[in-house]
Amino acid sequence: MSAAVREGRVRGWDPLVRLTHWGIAAVVLVNGLLDEGGSALHIWLGYGAFSLLALRLVWGLIGTEEARFSAFPPRPAAALGYAREMAKGENSEHRSHNPLGALMVYALWGTLIVVTGTGIAMAGSPLKTLEPRQEVAATFAEHDEAGENRGERDGEEGGVLKEVHEVAANLLLVLAALHVAGVAFETRRFGTGFVRGMVTGTRSDSL
């Protein structure tokens, strides 16, 4: 373990990073694997995840030093270098995300934007889901009756959105699995401090 870690100078993540991370992780798990797509729960959780993502992105501009985008710019060359270090069993400490992890972060965020964006485009205003059930049901019934042309056009547009939403959601689950695998690998190299930084916010052993 490096001197920085031993002396407790490497900090864990701040509360906002932890909150948004675990909140989004929970939504991805529930919406991706457990609940039914298009259900009220699915839509509300999706809005929640989008809110947390938006908050995290704002925090990337105005947040703590390690949380800002400037602390982990996307640098593919550096990421390759870090991957080589990992293969050779060397390690270098990074205050924020390591270069390879940073790329994963941007990939996850990009995919999340696509998933939540298409989801919101399909679900519409969140207030719609608050309307009494009959009205929603009535709207759907209207759709069914109101001529096949309109229905088909809506269906086609909805079909594309749905397709993109599902493909991106599956990609998101694959990325999340890779992310967990990456963390597991780094934990074997560095110890549990790596994970503790995201759970309790303290990463060093001395505190």
Added chain:
Amino acid sequence: MQHGRRAFFGAGDRQPVVLAALLAVQAFAAVFFVSDVIADFSLGGAGLHTIFEAAVSFALVLGVIFGGLEMRRAMERARRSEAAFSAASGALGDLIQNYFHEWALTPAESEVALFALKGVDLGDIAEMRGSAPGTVRAQLAHIYAKAGVSGRAQLVSLFIEDLLAGPMPGLEGHARSSRERDRAG
């Protein structure tokens, strides 16, 4: 010592967690209203109701941003005062060790003297060190004699005096940041 430090900074650590949770709720409300405003605009254009809603949404978004900035400032303040505090306690520790060395205290006397500085009772010191109260009393007498002070109060004030006489950068920073905290709170 470790325990005292935890208690001292505990409140500072909890505050950002609460702030972060509040920000998350605010962000959710902002997304909720912004998307409703967008839906309203695309459906019915700009009515008075929609314009008012847009203004509220804008205020909510600004609230999130300023709340975030305030949270970062609070965390930076906490980090600074933590760093200043550890610098100050480190400096005090060095000062104490220097004096003990100068007075040529034995290792046992150094331990007793440190307990005395921390305000531990004679009886408790004896119990912790597993020695008789009489032994500790004798050791304390030696310590006071070597330091040239009349008793425990004077021993403690020696260090206080030194700390107050020379402005230490760490202590100075700590004092300033606690004043800032007072003003802010």
